[in-house]
Amino acid sequence: MAAPELDQTEPEGIEGVRMTWLNWPRSKVEASKCVIPIAASIQPIRPHVDLQILPYAPLRCKTCSAVLNSFCRVDFAGLIWICPFCFQRNQFPHYYSSISQTNVPAELYPNFPSVEYSIQNPQDFNPAAAPSPIFLFVLDTCMIEEELEFAKSALKRAIGMLPENAMVGFVSYGTQVQVHELGFSEMSKVYVFRGSKDITKDQVLEQLGLAVPGNRRAGPGMQKSGGGPSPVAGAGPNTGLLDELVTDQWPIAPGNRALRCTGVALSVATGLLGASTTGTGARIILLVGGPCTEGPGSIVSKDLSDPVRSHKDLDKDAAPFFKKAVHFYDELGKQLVSQGHVLDVFASALDQVGIAEMKIAIEKTGGLVVLAESFGHSVFKDSFKRIFEVGEQSLGLAFNGTLEINCSKDIKVQGIIGPCTSLEKKGPAVANTVIGQGNTTAWKMCGLDKSTCLTVFFDVSSSEKSDPAGSSQLYVQFLTSYQNSDGQMRLRVTTVTRSWVAGSEDLVQGFDQEVAAVVMSRLASYKMEMEEGFDATRWLDRNLIRLCSKFGEYRKDDHASFTLNPCFSLFPQFMFNLRRSQFVQVFNNSPDETAYFRILLNRESISNAVVMIQPSLISYAFSSLPAPALLDVQSIAPDRILLLDSYFSVVIFHGMSIAQWRNMGCQNQPEHEGFAMLLQAPQEDAQLIIRDRFPVPRLVVCDQHGSQARFLLAKLNPSSTYNTAQETMQTGSDVIFTDDVSLQVFIDHLQRLAVEAS
Secondary structure (H helix, E strand, O other), X not given: OOOHHHHHHOOOOOOOEEEOEOEEEOOHHHHHHOOOOOEEEEOOOOOOOOOEEEOOOOOEOOOOOOEOOOOOEEEOOXXXXXXXOOOOEEEOOHHHOOOEOOEOOHHHOOOOOEEEEEOOOOOOOOHHHOOOOEEEEEEEOOOOHHHHHHHHHHHHHHHHHOOOOOEEEEEXXXXXXXXXXXXXXXXXXXXXXXXXXXXXXXXXXHHOOOOOOOOOOOOOOOEEOOOOOOOOOOOOHHHHHHHHOOOOOOOOOOOEOOOOOHHHHHHHHHHHHOOOOOOOOEEEEEEEOOOOOOOOOXXXXXXXXXXXXXXXXXXXXXXXXXXXXXXXXXXXXXXXXXXXXEEEEEEEOOXXXXXXXXXXXXXXXXXXXXXXXXXXXXXXXXXXXXXXXOHHHOOOOEEEEEEEEEEOOOEEEEEEEOOOEEOOOOOOOEOOOOOOEOOOOEEEEEEXXXXXXXXXXXXXXXXXXXXXXXXXEEEEEEEEEEEOOOOOEEEEEEEEEEEEEOOHHHHHHOEOHHHHHHHHHHHHHHHHHHXXXXXXXXXXXXXXXXXXXXXXXXXXXXXXEEEOOHHHOOHHHHHHHHHHOOOOOOOOOOHHHHHHHHHHXXXXXXXXXXXXXXXXXXXXXXXXXXXXXXXXXXXXXXXXXXXXXXXXXXXXXXXXHHHHHHHOOHHHOHHHHHHHHHHHHHHHHHHHHHHOOOOOOEEEEEEOOOHXXXXXXXXXXXXXXXXXXXXXXXXXXXXXXXXXXXXXXXXXXXXXXXXHHO
């Protein structure tokens, strides 16, 4: 277990693990009555100051391959350790002969369930000899000149920030695909591929002259960023490659879209990376400015009169390109996973670009995705820069990760929702039911970073109420091997224990409301994509009623007597906001936006995901310090500033009086210094939020009754609507024009239905 002082500040502690239920029901029947699935949220390589880095190889159990950990029973006299998973007795090797009760190795420290092994000996590790990470940039040129200039400017800055040992590749595309040879400074050399034809990896390698067996040299477009010419550094005719690049010159017929072959460009890029050494960390970084209309992966026809598919089209099966494009990106994702490479997508366009179709490849490879309106917008520019930053601001990008899970007897793994791919590793811990990436106890993560979070779903297989001879504790071990940003191979081992319990009282005390809300949101989003005609709102309501009926306290048929244990008190509110969120309500969002929101929901930490579901609101006023405010329309006041963080956007909302005083310039007068400070405080707090977030959120500064006030009003509980406008006018608050029920009405209905359901 994590040390108590760690738990107070960070719910994850050193484990990086949070579970829906701290204590687990003993039998399968009891587990089904819990309503909320037994699931764990794990951040595989979450940084922690107290993490022990061990410069030697881990000891593994000879039966189940679990790694030595602090929950093993140790016979110091006989130098034997007993595995808590399979109870196998294992002999310590001779170099552990000096251990004793007062001299234990780091992996047996009782308060540190996570340790990390450096696979290479740090003394022997040579950074210069480490595999060079590859960054292959793929740039769409089918856009207006201004947008292309913004994209080129971002690329120049990014390449200048790359580490000395990085390899750089460059592919541009429009109607055709151009692979740029970066090894020649005297003249430009470009390989051109037809954009209308599906190209295999072998064809790519053959055309680039890399198909000779055993030839593993860096291919065209692969250039060390630190030495010799690169796309944007040094002197000579070829160093201005990006400067020479112009918008796609292929003629566009009137009434037609640009011919853009995004799918073929990614096929070529994937094939090109296939020539690199196996195990080398590589990222394809796609900058795309519009929909694919040419070749495989197309999402819409060339005719401008045909709109890009909407949610309604997908529901009616009226999107002729969708299934074919999804299949194409699924196959592309499989190829990237087999190579161990990552697909990142930076999409900047006013129209859709196909994120909904690409989602499967992005998630399988653990790629990053950013959706913005323009390559000149801060959402794109600042997010793109964050990938290449080092130090505190670094994302901690890592490559070639694998996750393995070991469990106690009677626990089985149903699967994982998050950025990974099943490795189809069978074993006794594989459950019959599958959720997400299942049928395995091992997963591939081509790309991961310090905030990557996975949701693991477990099943209790025991049919007996209790096992008198069995242990009261259960154990789960997460083994994450990965290549860090320096090229070192690491193995993070996290072993956690929880208690088997029989009564519901112990269950209640161990309920984590935040994790439960995030798990239900990820599961609802997954079911909406996988199950045809799935009604997420109804499913969430049914489960919430069952939960309240099971764990609430009330007299039969008396809903006024209903009370909910404090351990569950916030959960109905989370579900109320989830029902109204962009994860469940797809109206007013495009399929691309919905896919983007869900990719981030599935990969971010619990604390970030909770903000996506239920935004945080802070109030600033003359008479008080900044303080959390209710996410309610009643929190709006003329003399108050509100700061809303909904993860994807940060809104600074000025009350009517504040806005008037600001417009009059009161903040510039010496006697109103306090007002100037009041205006400044939310700006500074907003910058703190933006600085630590990826993707960088959109900053919206608006006034009460202004057009952009909708960014705030859409997230607030509609306790005052046009039906109660008369009462609201007297308080100076605002009204929301909606027929949605308020939180209070929702809770009243919930209490009545929960009591009746019993």
